[in-house]
Amino acid sequence: MDRNRSDLFDSWESYHKTCRELSHAMASQPGSQVRLAKKTSNLFRTRKEAAAKRLDVRRLHRIIEIDPAGRTAEVEGMTTFEDFADATLLKGLRPPVVPELKTITVGGAVSGIGIEASSFRHGLVHEMVEEMEILCGDGTIRICRPDNENADLFHAIPNSYGSLGYILRLRVKLLPASPFVKLIHQRFSDRTQFLSTMEAACGQSPHAPDFVEGVAFTPNDFTLTTARLTHDRGPVSDYKGMQIYYESLRSRSEDLMTMRDFLWRWDPDWFWCSRSFGMQNPLLRRLLGRWMLRSNCYWKIQSLYRRWKFEERIHVMRKILHLPIELSEPVIQDVEIPIEKSLEFIEFYFREIDIRPCWICPVRPLDAAGNWTLYAMEPGALYLNFGFWGSVRTSLDKAAGHFNRRIESIVNGLGGRKSLYSTSFFTEDEFWRIYNGEAYQKLKLKFDPQGAFRSLYQKAVLGH
Ligand SMILES: Cc1cc2nc3c(=O)[nH]c(=O)nc-3n(C[C@H](O)[C@H](O)[C@H](O)COP(=O)(O)OP(=O)(O)OC[C@H]3O[C@@H](n4cnc5c(N)ncnc54)[C@H](O)[C@@H]3O)c2cc1C
Structure with missing residues (x-):
């Protein structure tokens, strides 16, 4: 790991100073709408540009303290998981x-x-959090724990997407790491x-693996990966250069990676x-790999495409040239x-969506999961997360968002x-039925009465 400590760590003093400034900035313009100013994002919805005060939280990007004995870390809200893990x-x-x-932030x-x-x-990311410090719409900073006077805010933050307050600091539980991770890949033709x-x-x-995930390549080709922490040395694979991790799933039955490379196995591609x-393409990979093989590079290019309306322009050109136009819906x-x-x-997925491959990741919410106000799942029950990122061919007779709507209705x-x-x-009624609108409205009134943050529906559906 080629990181030095001063890149990664902040002091309590500097953290508190930044908090005071942010609180002051928030309180100084009551009633005006606020938006985060930060370096990276992994959001995939187009946001309408609107007049809003930018709250510069970029300084909150480091780890304040790690307590090896108590196995906890105090981490600032905008710290990327890459830095946090390092x-x-x-x-x-x-x-x-x-x-x-790598650039998903803890907050x-x-x-x-x-x-x-x-x-x-270990459940969802928010289930490893013991305490959060949250900046509310009026500039107040609240310390929130599951058992203190701000427990309602603590439980409502997951799935609130910055619509109730900004997380400035988190106390997070940690686990022992190991130098290597051993992976076993199995293939299945029968789903x-x-x-x-x-x-x-x-x-x-206790003998269950440390990590489990799957990939559906086609309706009849699934791989299952189970992985365990290990101290046993051996030749390690490196998927940050010419080798591509997801391709290895079909060509290898076993693998060994360093812990750090394992954590970021999906990032370069x-x-x-x-x-x-x-x-x-091997040639482009050799030429540009050093700069390009990072998820945030692709995200930046993708947002430029969207900003320049690249696809619409191609359609116009094809129309002028009398070439056939293929309509597709991003899913x-x-x-x-x-x-x-x-x-x-x-x-349903392979019949109507069929974006290949599809990531399948098992998730089991911990016992307290019933308490998460805006994203309730059955505590202790096993769910599978299906992740699919691409587009589906559509036609003029289908309404905009046809396939995304189908997914919403099937999932529900x-x-x-x-x-x-x-x-x-979602329509507004549907949305609030699913994401606990009744509780949300009360929390919004309590923690953001002047509406400094856009509401969850405005952000998630209307793209505000
Ligand atoms: C292709 C793709 C694959 C993905 N894969 C995974 C995956 O494998 N695992 C996974 O867990 N997630 C995955 N995600 C989802 C990702 O975790 C979420 O989009 C997450 O919210 C992004 O966090 P960010 O730090 O990039 O925040 P941003 O994209 O900057 O912001 C996300 C939202 O959170 C709000 N927000 C940001 N920081 C704070 C804060 N400190 N306090 C309060 N609100 C805040 C913002 O206002 C915004 O509404 C994936 C997303 C994409 C596009």
Whole structure:
């Protein structure tokens, strides 16, 4: 690891100074709308540019303290998981759940919804948090724990996407790390067998693997990966250069990676989405790999495409040239489905969506999951997260958002949940029925009475 400590760590003094400034900035313009100013994002919905005060939180990007004996870390809200994991690995520890993309921030994954291949053991990202310091709409900073006077805010932050307050600091539980991770890949042509083997791998015994995840390449080609921490040395694979991690799943049955490379196995190729940017071409990879093989590079290019309306311009050109136009609908979603309904979802998925491959990650919310106000899941029940990022061919007779709507309705019908980091098409009534509107409205009035932050519906569906 080529990081030095001063990059990663901040002092309490400097943290408190930044907090005072942010609180003052918030309180100084009561009633005006606020938006975060930060370096990176992993949101995938287009945001309408509107007049809003920018709150510069970029200085809150470091780790304040790690307590190796108590196995906890004090981390600032805008710290990327890459930095957070590096700081903990320096002490032989790791966060229990590390989302796959390096620039996802700790505050972003808690106020959104974060998962990983360890989530069947350790739950969702927000379930590793013991305490949060939150900046509210009137400039007040509240310390929130599950058992103090701000427990209602603590429980409402996950899935609030910055609509109730900004997370400035978090106290997060840690676990022991190891130098290496050993992976076993199994292939299945039968989806029922794949599902039952995955469910068995996610058993709650102490001998269960540390990580479990799967990939559906086609309706008849599934891989299941189980992985364990190990101290045993051996030749390690490196997927940050010419080798591509997801391709290894079909060509190898075993693998060994350093802990750090394992945590970021999906990042250089943005799972497999690097394909659309030509980065799986060996020549481009050799030439540009050093700069390009990072998820935030693809995200930046993608946002430029959107800003320049690249696709619309291509359509206009093809029209002028009398060339056929292929209409497609972007479908970028992560959904959680109860394991017993997952076969039904897979059948629907390959019949109507069929974006290949599809990531399948088991998640088991911890026992207290019933308390999470805006993203309730059954505590202790096993869900499968299906992640698919691409587009589906559509036609003029289909309404805008047809396929995204189908997904929303199927997920709802199967008792699942949809993450809100990308586009959503719910009507307002539907949305609040699913995401606990009654409780949300009360919390909004209590913690943001002047409406400094846009509401969750405005952000998640209307793109404000
Ligand atoms: C292709 C793709 C793959 C993904 N894969 C995964 C995955 O494997 N695992 C996973 O867990 N997630 C995944 N995500 C989702 C990702 O975790 C969420 O989009 C997350 O919210 C992004 O966090 P960010 O730090 O980039 O925040 P941003 O994108 O900057 O912000 C996200 C939202 O959170 C709010 N926010 C940001 N920081 C704070 C804060 N400190 N306090 C309060 N609100 C805040 C913002 O206002 C905004 O509404 C994926 C997303 C994409 C697009």
